[in-house]
Amino acid sequence: MxxxxxxxxxxxxxxxxxxxxxxxxxxxxxxxxxxxxxxxxxxxxxxxxxxxxxxxxxxxxxxxxxxxxxxxxxxxxxxxxxxxxxxxxxxxxxxxxxxxxxxxxxxxxxxxxxDICQRAALRRQEERAIAAGLNVKLGFELEFTVFTGSADDPRVATLGPAYGVIPTLALEDFAIELLEALDAAGVQAEQLHPEYANGQVEVALPPASPVAAADQSQLARMIVHRVARRHGLLASFAPITVAGAVGNGAHIHFSATLNEVPFGDDGGPSSHAKSLIAGVLAELDGLTGVLAPSVVSADRRIPSHWAGAYACWGTENREAALRYVPGSVTSRPDSANCEIKIGDAAGNAYLSAAAVLASALDGLERRLVLPDAVDRDPASYSDQERSDLGIRRLPLTLEDALSALEQSSVIRSALGEAIVDPFLAVRRHDASTIGALPLEERVRALRWRY
Missing domain, CATH: 3.10.20.70 (Glutamine synthetase, N-terminal domain)
Structure with a gap:
């Protein structure tokens, strides 16, 4: 309810x-x-x-x-x-x-x-999906870092171990109040747990229709900030909060039934799901410019850090940019979905979701063929093997990601020039100013923006 x-x-x-x-x-x-x-x-x-x-x-x-x-x-x-x-x-x-x-x-x-309204851009893509017979669900996983101290002298609130019970217990009062506040807001969090980096926490939000899911992600972030302050803590969703440490992602899980045909089953993605995933795969370079558009996003998106550095897909492959999740045998087929790992919370959730939907719909409309799944860490292949398999490294710089976005007719058409042109101007300003600083200074400049 x-x-x-x-x-x-x-x-x-x-x-x-x-x-x-x-x-x-x-x-x-x-x-x-x-x-x-x-x-x-x-x-x-x-x-x-x-x-x-x-x-x-x-x-x-x-x-x-x-x-x-x-x-x-x-x-x-x-x-x-x-x-x-x-x-x-x-x-x-x-x-x-x-x-x-x-x-x-x-x-x-x-x-x-x-035409500059970002929420309206997502609503247009949601309506387009409904017209195509799709029932799309999106779910956001949000990672954030919890600090003690002050904004001028922050210290991570926990020191590990990663995913450990010790940081869980250290943050239990904060966690309990956070879950209660989310419940009161109608956001029934699916998971809340310490993540890999010191002070890092992840909250998994339930799937919802696209606009509702993006709304929910913004609501959850506000509640995290509010509850953290009540406990004398500071929270940051910035892509990197401590230079040299693992960064924070904002992963999008998506699924869609087509005329009541599920997204997947015991055999893997259904026919329409393959085309939807193929559409997202084809646009991943441009999507990087929307989903991960900060001056530290590329510093987070490095191989062997579960950040989706390579454009490929695989079943339960956390190093692939697109991870197909079949779900537990007891929850299939309803649990089947695809996780997009490249995003972070410096992206606009409405634009990110709209760009993903537009790319997926393009794949469905063009009946794109999904290549073979990658069943190991793509970084473990040689350059030649990756080339033979069609695996490419995603943009290494913000400017490369923005250039890919600029060249994507699929994403530009979906968002509209009134959004894309100002978006590129804003992000290129960031690249030429904050982006010129050393990593530690870039991290400091963004830490309390998100």
Whole structure:
């Protein structure tokens, strides 16, 4: 049951106010992957939902360092959009119900859709999938690092062992409150556990329809930050939080039935699933520019670190960029899915999901043939063997990833020039500024952005 199921459908605003809402936070995720928010007090809730909240279109070209770059698609400081809180996705940020969050759509002042809205871009691809007879589910796995100390002098909160019970117990009070807050928000986390790096934690979110899944990922990140602060901790979802350590990913799991035919069975991916996976595989270079677009993303995406450094797929192969997951024998075929390992939380979840869906749909429409699965670490092959098998290394630099995105007609068409052009401008600004710094300084510059 979602949070909104408990609201009075005739007047959800009164239900929120009667339930104790004191403040509503509404937000978008910009082309730098940063969540930008505005808030209204309870007494302004009805007006905000009716009229929207003003937001300059220039946010489309706001960069990771808060500088403002330029794009022909955005008229500088001129103009205004309206943030329209979507109360169908409203959720409390804690069990006390005092502060709620709702994702926002960007509309014109005439309340018409605007072509720079990232959430709308995902909605278009979701509608396209439904029209093709697909029932798509996405699920995000979010990795983050927990620190003690201050933002100026952070220290990882745990020192291992990786996946160990010791860090689990060290963080148990934080973990319990986090799970309770997620439950109160209608997000039924599937797993929460220490990860490989010191201080690293992963939370696995349940599968949902594409827009709902992206909303859920943003909600979960806010709750993590909020609960961490209540425990005197700091959390960071940045792709790398400690130079030289294993970085944080934001993996997307996707599956889709086609006219009720499941995504896979005991024999592996179904026919339509193979075409969907093949479409994503074909666009992986350009997808890297959307899913992993920060100045440290390529530093995280290195071989033999389970980060998907090579464009290939394999059944339960955690070194392949695309990992086919058949699931436990007791949960098949419903559990079958494909994990995309290249992404991180510096990407905009709405654009990442939209680009993945568009690539998969292109594979289905063109009936692309999926190559043979790779059943070992692709780094263990020689260069010649990888070439013979069609395995390629994904872009080694941010500029290479952005160039691949720029050349992808599939992704550009799906997102639209009004999103892609500002997106490239923002990320290239990052590459020419923060990207010129040594790794440790780049990590420091991004640590508290996400």
């Amino acid at each position: 979602s949070v909104t199921d408990s609201l009075q459908p005739a007047d959800p605003i009164n239900a929120l106010l009667d339930g104790g809402l004191r403040m509503l936070i509404t937000s978008i995720v910009d082309n730098a992957g940063i969540t930008r928010a505005k808030s209204v007090p309870a007494r302004r809730l009805r007006t905000a939902v009716r009229d929207g909240i003003g937001l300059s279109p220039v946010f489309a070209v706001m960069c990771t360092d808060d500088a403002i770059t330029s794009s022909p698609m955005v008229n500088g400081p001129v103009g205004d959009n309206r943030l329209m809180p979507d109360l169908t996705a409203v959720a409390p940020l804690g069990p006390d119900g005092a502060v709620y969050w709702a994702p926002a759509d960007q509309l014109s002042q005439d309340h018409e859709p605007v």
